[in-house]
Structure formats: structure tokens, C-alpha cells
Amino acid sequence: MLHTANAQQIRDGLVTDVYFERTRKILKAKGIDKDVRAEFMTKGLPANWPWAVFAGVEECVSLLKDLPVEVRMMKEGTIIGPDQPVMEIHGKYLDFGRYETTLLGFICQASGIATMAARCRKAAEQRQVISFGARRMHPAVAPLVERNAYIGGCDGVAVGLGASLVGIEPVGTMPHALILIIGSTVEATRAFNEVIESHVKRVSLVDTFNDEKIEALNVAKALGQDLYAVRLDTPGSRRGDFNKIMEEVRWELDLRGYGHVKIFLSGGLDEYQIRQYNKFADAYGVGTAISNAPVIDFSMDIVEVEGQPVAKRGKMSGSKGVFRCPNCFETEIVPIVERPSICKCGGRKVELLKALLSSGKIKKALAKPKEIREFVVKQLQKFEL
Ligand SMILES: [Zn+2]
Numbered sequence: 001m002l003h004t005a006n007a008q009q010i011r012d013g014l015v016t017d018v019y020f021e022r023t024r025k026i027l028k029a030k031g032i033d034k035d036v037r038a039e040f041m042t043k044g045l046p047a048n049w050p051w052a053v054f055a056g057v058e059e060c061v062s063l064l065k066d067l068p069v070e071v072r073m074m075k076e077g078t079i080i081g082p083d084q085p086v087m088e089i090h091g092k093y094l095d096f097g098r099y100e101t102t103l104l105g106f107i108c109q110a111s112g113i114a115t116m117a118a119r120c121r122k123a124a125e126q127r128q129v130i131s132f133g134a135r136r137m138h139p140a141v142a143p144l145v146e147r148n149a150y151i152g153g154c155d156g157v158a159v160g161l162g163a164s165l166v167g168i169e170p171v172g173t174m175p176h177a178l179i180l181i182i183g184s185t186v187e188a189t190r191a192f193n194e195v196i197e198s199h200v201k202r203v204s205l206v207d208t209f210n211d212e213k214i215e216a217l218n219v220a221k222a223l224g225q226d227l228y229a230v231r232l233d234t235p236g237s238r239r240g241d242f243n244k245i246m247e248e249v250r251w252e253l254d255l256r257g258y259g260h261v262k263i264f265l266s267g268g269l270d271e272y273q274i275r276q277y278n279k280f281a282d283a284y285g286v287g288t289a290i291s292n293a294p295v296i297d298f299s300m301d302i303v304e305v306e307g308q309p310v311a312k313r314g315k316m317s318g319s320k321g322v323f324r325c326p327n328c329f330e331t332e333i334v335p336i337v338e339r340p341s342i343c344k345c346g347g348r349k350v351e352l353l354k355a356l357l358s359s360g361k362i363k364k365a366l367a368k369p370k371e372i373r374e375f376v377v378k379q380l381q382k383f384e385l
Pocket of ligand 1: 325326327328329330343344345347348
């Protein structure tokens with residue numbers, strides 16, 4: 001048996017913190033069921049990140065749509081900063097309070113993964129980034145990891161179920177296992193070329209037995225135009241400068257007429273290393289940095305009870321509007337009854353927290369993963385790492 005909760009157990013509140021269950025019990029015993037507004041936001045971002053990508057919306061909606069609540073939420077993929085409410089739930093506390101743990105779990109992890117994917121996307125500029133990190137997390141959440149890696153800006157994902165969730169084909173090269181078992185990089189690459197469907201790109205792993213430069217030339221000679229790329233893995237395990245190794249590989253391939261063969265890099269990469277390797281690398285496989293990205297610490301806070309603004313210390317009370325200028329992304333948070341100012345740049349700010357759910361009805365169809373990804377990539381043009 002797996003040590004994971006299934007959808008029904010999550011819905012039944014079995015993975016909520018017990019103090020919410022006790023709160024529910026006390027309020028019920030006392031006959032108290034108040035109308036509240038609760039907002040979700042983060043006070044700060046991990047690792048000095050200047051921005052984050054808001055994700056996890058679809059799972060929140062799948063839970064909230066069956067509850068008698070009103071929900072305002074940002075679009076999935078919106079780039080956010082600290083102190084910007086991303087979601088507001090309005091309803092009877094007893095109808096949704098017990099799901100605080102669950103809803104935070106949906107958005108905190110998803111947003112962390114999507115943000116790191118977006119950071120790698122930004123660092124790689126137009127080069128390909130593929131999510132390779134499923135193996136670093138529990139397999140039960142691999143589809144979630146892959147979906148959020150994709151919407152954050154990865155071009156492809158490695159795991160089949162994750163790929164089908166976002167409507168793409170999974171992407172992969174070849175593992176060391178294939179080469180070690182066949183006993184030769186060239187023979188393994190030839191076998192791949194013979195057996196695997198022709199639309200799958202041929203990417204040969206060239207660091208198993210010999211120097212990358214020699215193996216790259218060997219497989220290029222063996223496959224010619226069929227070879228799409230050579231993969232160089234685990235830069236950290238080798239002494240020396242990885243850019244030097246890539247420079248040599250590139251030089252030798254080009255000199256012999258294999259300019260079409262791309263260099264695919266993988267092995268312990270993060271956004272900072274990607275930036276360092278952009279000169280020679282054409283594509284990246286990123287694992288742990290994305291799959292195990294720091295989570296975004298969202299919290300849920302009550303900001304209104306029975307129509308009266310109220311908040312704990314350190315929080316601003318009342319329902320809020322989050323307005324952003326579409327030109328310069330200047331963002332302003334105002335009480336819900338107020339309109340925003342005109343942006344310094346002259347742009348007219350638009351409300352990011354839009355009514356999404358009302359008494360179980362979804363007011364606007366959710367965007368498809370591909371559309372969310374395009375939305376993220378477009379916004380990234382205006383943001384730096
Ligand atoms: Zn502006």
C-alpha cells in the first residue's frame with residue numbers, strides 16, 4: 001500500500017490538520033457558523049526570488065466547486081510577488097475552513113515547481129528545457145511535478161502520465177543502463193535508431209565509457225543526419241570546466257560537418273548553471289532543481305467576519321483588489337471598494353483577482369496547460385531572475 005492519500009480521502013478532510021477539525025467541532029457544538037472571507041497570500045518568497053508563478057488553481061477548483069462558496073482567484077500562471085492576495089474565499093466558515101491545509105498544499109508546492117521551471121526557462125532563453133526530476137519525488141505526485149514544470153515553461157516532460165496530463169508526448173534521451181548493457185555507445189545508439197519510432201529525436205548519451213569528444217564523433221559518424229543531439233550528463237562528477245568540454249565537442253563536431261548535432265546537457269543543473277552553460281549548450285534536462293523546488297509559503301487568513309473587516313496582527317483586514325498595469329506590471333493592492341490609480345506609465349490597471357466560482361458554478365472555463373504555459377512565458381519577458 002502506498003503512503004499517499006487518494007482524492008476521496010483528501011475531500012473527506014482526512015489530511016487536514018487536526019486543529020481545524022477541532023475548531024469545526026467546537027463551532028458546531030456552540031452553534032456558531034459565521035460568514036467569513038479568507039485570503040491566500042505569501043509574505044515572502046524563498047531563496048531571494050523576486051517573483052513567483054501562481055499555480056495549483058485547477059486542483060483548488062476541483063475541491064471548491066462542490067462547496068457553497070464564492071471564490072475570487074488569480075489566473076493560473078500569473079506572476080506574483082509577496083503581499084499580493086492570490087485567492088479569496090467567501091462563505092460560511094464551516095463549509096470550507098477544514099480545507100485550509102489542503103488548499104495550501106495544492107498551491108504551495110505547485111507554485112514552487114512552476115516558479116523554478118520559469119526561472120530555468122528564463123535562464124535558458126530560447127534553448128529547450130526538459131523536466132527530468134520525477135525520480136526525485138514520490139511517484140504518486142509525478143504528474144503534478146510534470147504539469148507544473150510544463151506550465152512554468154519547460155518545453156517537455158519525461159514521465160508519460162505527466163505528459164498526457166498536459167497533452168504532450170513525453171521526451172527522453174537514453175539512460176546509461178542501455179549503453180552499459182549493450183556494451184557500446186555507438187551500438188546502443190544504433191539500436192535506438194533501429195527500434196524507436198522515427199519521430200522520436202535521437203539523442204545519444206556520450207559520457208559512459210570514453211571521452212565525450214571521441215564518443216560524440218563516433219555516434220555522429222554512425223548516425224549522420226539521424227543524430228539530433230549528444231547528451232553530456234553529470235557535469236558535477238567530472239573534474240574540469242564543463243564549458244571547455246562542450247567547446248571541444250562543438251569544435252570537433254563542426255569541423256567534421258556535424259554542425260546539425262546539438263548539445264544536450266543534464267545532471268544537477270539549476271538556473272544559475274544554465275546561464276553559465278548557454279554559450280555551448282542547446283538544450284537542458286533539469287531534475288531536482290525543479291521537482292524539489294522550494295515551496296511558496298502561502299497562508300490563509302480570515303480578513304472579514306460577518307461583513308466586518310478583521311485580521312490578526314501583521315495582516316491587513318478586509319477584502320482587497322489586486323490591480324496590475326498590463327504594460328509595466330506595476331501592482332497595487334486596494335480595499336475592494338476602491339478603484340486603482342492610473343499607472344505612472346499611463347496604463348490602466350486591471351483586476352487580477354477575478355470571480356471564478358459562485359455556489360458551485362465555474363464562471364469562466366479554466367485555461368489549458370498549453371495556454372497557461374504561453375501566458376507564463378509571455379510575462380517572463382518583463383521579469384528578470
Ligand atoms: Zn504601468
